[in-house]
Amino acid sequence: MAEQTGGDPLFESHDPIFDRKELLHVGHVPDEDRIVGRDDEIQSVAAEVGAITRGDPPNNVMIYGKTGTGKSLISRHVATRAQDAAQGNDIDCGVLYVDCSEANTETRTTRQLALSLKEQTEYQQNIPLRGVGTMEYYQHIWSILGDCFDAVIVILDEIDKLDNSNVLMQLSRAREARKTDAYIGVIGISNKVQYRETLDERIDSSFGHRELFFHPYDASQLREIMRNREDAFQPAVLEDGTIELCAALAAKKHGDARKAIEILKEAGELARRIGSETVSEDHIQQAQEVAEINRIEELTSGATVHAKLALYALASCIITGERETYKTREVYERYVGICELVATDPITENGLYRQLKEQAFLGVIESEKTGGGRSQGSYLLHRLVTDPKHIVKAVRRDASLEELPTYDRLRETSPSTGNRDIDLTSFS
Ligand SMILES: Nc1ncnc2c1ncn2[C@@H]1O[C@H](COP(=O)(O)OP(=O)(O)O)[C@@H](O)[C@H]1O
Ligand SMILES: [Mg+2]
Known part of the structure; x- marks a missing residue:
């Protein structure tokens, strides 16, 4: 099968997926005629x-x-x-x-x-x-x-x-x-x-x-940026439609050329790991998920444990509930239950509110003020900018929080119960 290097079959002499992988490194400065738009x-x-x-x-x-x-x-x-x-x-x-x-x-x-x-x-x-x-x-x-x-x-x-x-x-x-x-x-x-x-x-x-x-790049610019680096791969390794899909995903998210290139590279790594001869749209999808979790982990890396728990609380509300947006009070109640799970003393509701605002600043959540009429006063509704699944995965990567229920575990608590006071302690 694979040729050998230096006679040792442990090392392939020829990379089946990548030809000039350096083209996909972040620090790589492309030639002038490869700079797009x-x-x-x-x-x-x-x-x-x-x-x-x-x-x-x-x-x-x-x-x-x-x-x-x-x-x-x-x-x-x-x-x-x-x-x-x-x-x-x-x-x-x-x-x-x-x-x-x-x-x-x-x-x-x-x-x-x-x-x-x-x-x-x-x-x-x-x-x-x-x-x-x-x-x-x-x-x-x-x-x-x-x-x-x-x-x-x-x-x-x-x-x-x-x-x-x-x-x-x-x-x-x-x-x-x-x-x-x-x-x-x-x-x-x-x-x-x-x-x-x-x-x-x-x-x-x-x-x-x-x-x-x-300004962020649009899908067609991202497509061209990646086409210009196609020779990072061996001929015919990239299946039809992969670059288009990768560009569409990156454009929808943030128009970020770095992420687009990273996803392409990650998809190649994935294909190689599982011994596939080509890179498929499915590999791109999987790589995009990994990239998104990495991005969230990066964004929250400097955040406190409480900020992460607050994010997790909001994500779990969305996963187990039926709405996309939740009030500070609702997130707080969920957060208190989650603190118990990881044996952490909760901070005050006001403290949590500040944490959520900080997350909004990081671009992980969006908060919107809603007028509740003169007597009720106004309140904030929080929503996630990304898939709650990714938040759960990113937060659980923190070694002190890996005890938290996984996404699948949260999914199992059926939304049909409509039970927002769900007893999260029952997971542990
Ligand atoms: N217009 C472009 N044409 C080709 N490659 C690009 C273009 N813009 C960005 N890239 C590539 O995308 C990656 C991220 O670009 P970079 O300049 O580091 O972005 P920023 O500094 O704004 O975060 C780099 O690998 C870069 O070579
Ligand atoms: Mg930069």
Whole structure:
């Protein structure tokens, strides 16, 4: 059957499903002709930082948009092209990229900026990895810029994760403050549009900047993005309709290109695991479920146990009941029963309400105010944005909550009883 590698039959020499799997890695930067539907965005970013290529001062720019809308890709793409164009005009332009979800403090960010500048030059001085503060890192940054560059484009990705905005201020004032002569163009990227308001509060006008908004992709764009990476697979492995289905699912959810590519990859892995020679629509469906559970787990990873229990409570109301929306009070009652199951002391109803609001912010649930007439007052109705089954699975992945009833177990409590005070303790 499968050929052998190095004579050891344990390892196949040839991957039956994937040919160039690297095309499906998140960090993969596709060639220009494989970038789909972002011409206007490329033009806009280029218009802001492009002055650098002519030896003029650039504008700073903030890019907002949901995950997987091509913000990181387009920023890197334009920055690299600007660097090449500058080179052509004898201008030394550096490109610096920092992922602020990892380098989430000013010290970490400045350290990384200094280190990658050093990497790009012949700078001889030692840059300590620890034991020094931002001041020293800034010193290195200014000296390298002064010695080696006419200009630099700094991409601060996921900038909303940064605990303060000092870096922005320092970079935008550097010339004025005579720290360096190099022009500095900052591209800041945030997945959260809400960051815009906090940014305005935190910085002053010296960080003058334009704003761009990237929109989710539609199904046909997602289809093309994936078609362009079809050669990640061996010929004829992808069955007809798989890319279309994958695009349709991703478009319906969030228009997120990253998720679309991930689902495609996951479906390939799945097919390989079960020894299938092709990737089918069924594999795509299964991969999409796994991806959705992963997404919820990611979204809730920073949330408290009570937030997770509250989500689980809402999901279980929906599964065992007959409605899609539930009042805070109803979710609370269910939550109290669930706390008993996992031997946890419940928080107050008001506390739970705040947890639910936080989840709404994460995009897992939607809450809608409903007027109950003058005498009744208004109340909130909560609904899940995703399949309750996925919530149950994601929450149960938390090791301390795996005792909670599974989705199938919840399903068994028939909605026909109409029993919303269902005794959840009977599950354990
Ligand atoms: N317009 C596009 N054309 C081709 N691939 C894209 C496009 N937009 C995004 N991708 C791919 O989708 C993934 C997510 O894109 P990314 O730029 O990281 O999104 P964001 O930074 O907005 O979360 C990456 O693998 C990227 O290469
Ligand atoms: Mg990104």
